[in-house]
Amino acid sequence: MVYQDLFSRRHAVLRSPPADRVDLLLHQRSAGDLSPQGFSVQWYFTALTSPWFQTGLKNSLIAATFCTILAVPIGMLASYGLLRYKIKARNAIQVYLLLPFTVPLVVQGISLLFIYARIGLVGNILGIGFALMEINLPFMLWSTSSAVNRMDPNLENASMSLGANEIYTFVHITIPALLPGIMSGGLLMFVLGLNEFVTSLMLTTIWSATLPINMYTRIKTAITPDVAAAAAIYIIIAVIAIIILDKTVGIESYLK
């Protein structure tokens, strides 16, 4: 177990912004007791007003929004093309499109880091948005392909036989029919994007760090209840997303 001695890990401390460490030294925060001691919403205010939370959340929201904007058309077109057209290499393409799952996120992060370093995108929030889209693309395909599969092809045939061309049919018939899949996929991409950690860790600088990274850094330095407050906010986001999903397409669509 030599490597563990060699690389005893203080990476998080190195990563955390200097101001944070000063703060830690000055206030001597206890890195310890997690058992509940009285009820208070104080930590929510602490979290909500602290810079690590605010900038992290802002970066996460920008990246996740960009990720969703990219993922919706890409995922929809790909699953439509894969399932509705005769493609000889369908299996090969499917295995290829599953690469974001089979290649470890750490490897994907480093691979994208090489590319981003060449074109100067390291630390760019939109670059992170693209990375989020790429690594979660199979989830989007999973959502949209089920909608494509459930759609009745006769709808399109009827539209075409009534004189509409392909593009008109696609915009006015196909997209509305696929909307449930697009909704659930887009929402999933947004929420997964807000939560993504490993790949963002490699592609961000401390100024463009997303919220999960800032939380990780704080967990590694000192466990304070404000991280728990931030985590609770994530749970609220998840619940809101599911409510939206239920109101629009119905959560039962996940069973089909």
Place this chain on the structure above:
Amino acid sequence: MTAEKGSGSIKEKIYLWAKKRTGYLLTLPAIVSVGIMAVGLFYFSLISFFKYDIIQIFVPAFTLENYLRVFTTEGVVSSFIRTFTLTTITCILCLLIGIPYAYFMVRTKSLMLKRALLLMTLVPFFIGEIVKAYSWVIILGEKGLLGSVTQQLFHSPISLVNTPYAVLIGLLHMLLPMTILLIAPSVTAVSEYTEMAAQNLGATPRQCFFHVVLPQLKPGILGALIVTFAIGATEYANPDLLGGGVFDFVANVMYMMIFNAVNYPYGAAMGVVLVITLSAIVYIILRIGKIGNIFIRGR
């Protein structure tokens, strides 16, 4: 006039060419965006053959030394064994819990229960790994819930953090919702009439489940197995926060090698070995199961 006609026919040709390949063209954006990562991956695997240099990090001289080191270093080999053992255990547990759960969730007549079971899988599915791992640190830690309860009971706190069990629990919590959500559609696709027919012919509920339902669930189960195995074996945050550096997965060791030791070639070699092993496992599962479509849902 003629020129216009000519350009028209070129347009026509392009149109026909595109029409023939619409399927490919529609898939193109997805292929390109995965391709950007794949190009980086190619560069990454190239580096794994380079020589490590303390000052330049790597020099482009072909060597297999990095791979040799991956297979001969005890710590790295044990991290591979640990990763694949724990992921296999997690996947088996996921299937053992997930298949009956998905079956019950789809087939229950009570709408309330169905929605409650579905919510219980969707909420963790929508929460990220950091939040989940952190919650488990709070629950399983010495000064957390488990610690304070065991302190009360046995006067000595028990902590599961930094043990394999914590990593297993964390992985299970992450992969189980995915397993259930990937299997549920194929349960829906199983016609209830086939079960009725089997029961009519005298099959016990147990025989019915194992001989009639389970074979029909095969594509869903194998799809879930592929996804959960791939995600589990490449996990980074769970072993890091719940294993506390004493129970590292391959991804963690690789990360340390690249970002802490700045030995890119060696880390890259580990990454390549991991990717190849995983791809082989996915390919074998696909071959054994003879399933062509992974993404298909709602047939």
